[in-house]
Structures are given as C-alpha cells and as structure tokens.
Amino acid sequence: MLNTALSSFGAQVVLATSSDENHPPESMIDGNTETFWLSTGMFPQEFIIRFPDNMKISVISVHSFNVKRLRIEKSTQTDAEKFEVIAEKEFEQTEGNLQTNEISLDGSNATHLKFLILSGYDHFVSVHKVGIQA
Amino acid sequence: MVKLRARCILVGDAAVGKSALSQMFSSDGSHIQKNYSMTAGVELLVKSVNIPETSDSVELYIFDSAGRETFVETCEKMWGQPSVVCVVFEISSLDSFKSCSRWLERVRAHCNGLQLPGVLVGNKSDLASRREVETSVAQEWAQEQGLQYHETSAKEMENCDAPFLSLAQAFYALYQDRRQMIQRLG
Numbered sequence: 001m002l003n004t005a006l007s008s009f010g011a012q013v014v015l016a017t018s019s020d021e022n023h024p025p026e027s028m029i030d031g032n033t034e035t036f037w038l039s040t041g042m043f044p045q046e047f048i049i050r051f052p053d054n055m056k057i058s059v060i061s062v063h064s065f066n067v068k069r070l071r072i073e074k075s076t077q078t079d080a081e082k083f084e085v086i087a088e089k090e091f092e093q094t095e096g097n098l099q100t101n102e103i104s105l106d107g108s109n110a111t112h113l114k115f116l117i118l119s120g121y122d123h124f125v126s127v128h129k130v131g132i133q134a
Numbered sequence: 135m136v137k138l139r140a141r142c143i144l145v146g147d148a149a150v151g152k153s154a155l156s157q158m159f160s161s162d163g164s165h166i167q168k169n170y171s172m173t174a175g176v177e178l179l180v181k182s183v184n185i186p187e188t189s190d191s192v193e194l195y196i197f198d199s200a201g202r203e204t205f206v207e208t209c210e211k212m213w214g215q216p217s218v219v220c221v222v223f224e225i226s227s228l229d230s231f232k233s234c235s236r237w238l239e240r241v242r243a244h245c246n247g248l249q250l251p252g253v254l255v256g257n258k259s260d261l262a263s264r265r266e267v268e269t270s271v272a273q274e275w276a277q278e279q280g281l282q283y284h285e286t287s288a289k290e291m292e293n294c295d296a297p298f299l300s301l302a303q304a305f306y307a308l309y310q311d312r313r314q315m316i317q318r319l320g
Contacts, residue, residue, distance in 0.1 A: 020136035038313060041139040041217055042195070065316050098319055109252070123217055123248060123295075123305075124312045 005031025006130060014098060014112075023117050028127045031097060036069035036128040045117040049105050049130065051110070058107040058112045059133040060087075062115075064099045066125040067091050069118040072103065074110035081115050093121045099129060107134075135183070138192045140305045142298075143213050143244075145237040146222035147230040148201035151257040153177065154288035155222060156198050159298050163291050173200045176212045185300035192302035196220075206240075213244050218301045219252035225285065228266040237250055238279060251304035252281045253297045260287040 006029035016025035018040040018055050025047055027035035039045045054076065069090050073083035076083070086108070113132075117125060144152050153173050157165045160179040177198040184191045199209040219241045223230035234254065242250060254276040256267060269285065276283035282304070284297045 022136070024168075036316065038316065040136055040309070041192075042141055043215060065319060096319070119215070122312060124309055126316045 002015075003031065003131060004009055005029060006049065006092065006132065012050050013047055015046065015048040016049045017044075023126075025057070028130050033128040034066075037127040039041075039117065039120070039124050040124045042124060043117065045125070046113055046114065047127075048114045050080065050112050052084065054111050055132065056109055056134045057105055057113075057132050060103045060105065060113070061129070061131040061133075062099075062101050062103070062127065064091065064101075064127045064130040066121040067117055067127070068092070068120050068125075069100060071116040071118060073114040073116070074108070075112040075114070076109055077111060078115075080112045083112070083129045124125050135189045136309075137190070138305060138309055140192055140194055140217035140302070141214060142194045142196045142218045142220060142301060143216045143241050143267060144196055144198045144220045144222065145241060146201055146255075147233045147237075148172065150201065150224040150230050151223050151288045152201065152222050152225070153198055155255065155257055155294055155297075156196050158288045158291060158294040160196065163294070166291075167288075172202065172207055173198060174202075175200060176209050181298070183299055185303060185306050190306065192305055194218075194298060194302060196298075204316065206232075210240065210244070213241070215246065215248070216241055216244055216250060218305050219250055220255060220297055220301060221252065221277040221281070222255045223256055223267065223272075224258040225256045225267050225272075226261040226262070226264040231256075231267045234275070235279075238281075249308065251301060251308060252279070253282045253300050254279070254281040255297045256283070257288060259285040259292060260290045 013025035023038040071088040160181040179196040179300045182193045257278045282300045
C-alpha cells in the first residue's frame with residue numbers, strides 16, 4: 001500500500017501552508033513522485049492529510065527534497081484537532097535525487113496526520129509523495 | 135499564481151533611517167516620520183510586492199531591527215532563518231558605511247549556509263552636500279558582496295520602493311531556479 005496513491009482511497013489534503021497553483025498539495029497524495037508540492041518560503045511549513053475512516057498506520061513513507069527536520073502528529077477526531085506528536089526525524093540531505101524516508105509507527109489509529117516541516121536545507125522544500133502502510 | 139513569503143532582515147547603524155525607509159515603503163508613502171524615534175527591539179512590517187509581468191507576488195516580512203549595539207543581541211534572537219537581507223547606511227556618514235560588513239556578517243551567521251539575496255541601501259541621498267560615501271565606492275563593495283545597490287531618501291520619498299522590489303525579485307528568481315531544479319529530479 002506504500003505505493004498506492006492515498007487519494008485513490010479517499011484521503012485529502014485539508015490544509016497546506018504554501019500554495020503554488022502549479023504545485024498543488026494534492027500532488028503529494030497522487031502516488032506520483034514526478035508531481036510535487038513546493039513550499040513558498042519561510043519555516044515552519046505544515047500540511048494535514050485527512051483519511052475517510054480511522055486508519056491503522058504502521059509505516060509512513062515520504063519522498064521529498066531538502067526537508068531537514070520533520071515532525072508528524074496524529075489526530076483520532078472527526079475534525080482536525082487534538083493532535084499528538086508521533087514522530088520527529090531529521091532527514092539527510094540528498095543531491096541529484098529525492099530523499100526517501102520511512103517512519104515506523106506502532107500501528108496506531110489516526111483520522112488525520114499533520115506534517116510539520118520545521119527546517120530545510122534550502123529556502124524552499126518539496127514533498128513529492130506521502131504513502132502509508134496499515 | 136504563487137505568493138512567496140520572505141523574511142527580510144533590515145539592519146544598519148542607529149539613526150541611518152531604517153525605520154523611516156521601511157515605513158515609507160510599507161505605507162506607500164502615507165506614513166512620514168518627522169521626528170526620530172529609536173527602535174529598541176524589532177518591529178515587524180508586512181507588505182506584498184507584485185512581480186512585474188506576472189500574477190505572482192512576494193510577501194515581505196520586514197524585521198526592522200534596532201541599530202543601537204545594546205539591543206542587537208536581543209534582536210538577533212528574533213531573526214530566525216533569514217530569507218533576504220537589507221543593509222542600510224547613510225551617504226553622509228562614512229562610519230555607518232564601514233559598519234555594513236559587520237551587519238552583513240551578523241545576518242549571514244543565521245543562514246545555516248543558505249544563499250542570502252540582499253541589497254545595500256545608501257539612505258539620506260538628500261544630504262548630497264554632506265556626502266562622505268561616493269556612489270561608486272558603495273557600488274563596488276555591494277558588488278563584491280553580491281548585493282544590489284540603491285540610493286534612497288526616505289525624507290524626500292525618493293526611490294524607497296526600489297530596494298524592496300529588488301529583494302522580492304531576487305527571492306522570486308531563487309524560487310524559480312529551485313522549482314526548475316526540483317522538476318528535473320522527479
């Protein structure tokens with residue numbers, strides 16, 4: 001399921017702190033690493049993904065570029081509220097190819113995932129794909 | 135259409151006209167400061183700049199920082215990670231020009247090695263009769279440092295938009311460059 005587009009089973013990006021119409025937030029959940037969401041300046045940056053149901057999540061995969069510090073929070077509410085931190089990680093810098101990272105979780109449930117990009121290796125960072133494994 | 139956001143750090147010696155310049159710019163000339171009032175901390179001004187011939191814009195978050203040495207340390211804590219820098223001196227004070235390299239280094243120290251587009255501004259161009267810094271000298275130093283040079287007079291409302299427009303354009307160019315680079319990776 002890590003390779004399946006999150007959007008194909010009803011996931012949505014309900015908030016993103018940057019928007020370039022050429023690089024909409026939906027590019028992160030279309031399963032394609034060629035399309036991407038691009039931050040448009042300053043940190044932190046944030047986006048929230050909502051799932052149609054409560055999802056059991058054991059692994060989150062992120063394809064990105066120049067992301068440095070990333071914090072992931074989850075909510076189990078119907079609305080995007082009451083988030084709790086589930087992971088924080090510093091990604092390694094890459095040159096000429098995307099950063100690919102997998103973050104293992106304890107298989108807990110979530111209705112929303114919040115991604116907070118706290119810092120970057122450049123002024124602008126991109127996220128190409130977010131995948132999850134139940 | 136895209137709206138970029140840039141953290142613009144405004145520095146330079148005390149009383150060279152940083153606040154007057156940034157207020158003139160952010161109020162479109164409607165806010166004229168007649169009397170000097172010293173900035174003790176950091177004042178934040180926000181203004182959006184349209185990029186000519188596009189529907190894109192850059193929102194500048196201008197951190198107008200105190201020039202007085204006593205306050206500098208406190209100010210630095212609020213700079214965060216700068217996107218662009220604006221270093222100001224007054225053309226009628228050689229000392230204020232000499233301080234520019236120190237100001238620039240201070241801001242660069244917060245950049246974690248990131249490229250920092252910037253401008254050098256020679257303010258108080260209305261005081262031409264008391265000029266202590268020649269345009270060519272300032273221009274040359276700016277070029278060495280990779281900065282664009284502008285002369286302004288906040289008092290006479292002369293050219294005050296130019297430095298900020300130039301910062302917005304430089305940041306926008308950086309964005310387009312990175313965007314194309316990332317596009318090739320995907």
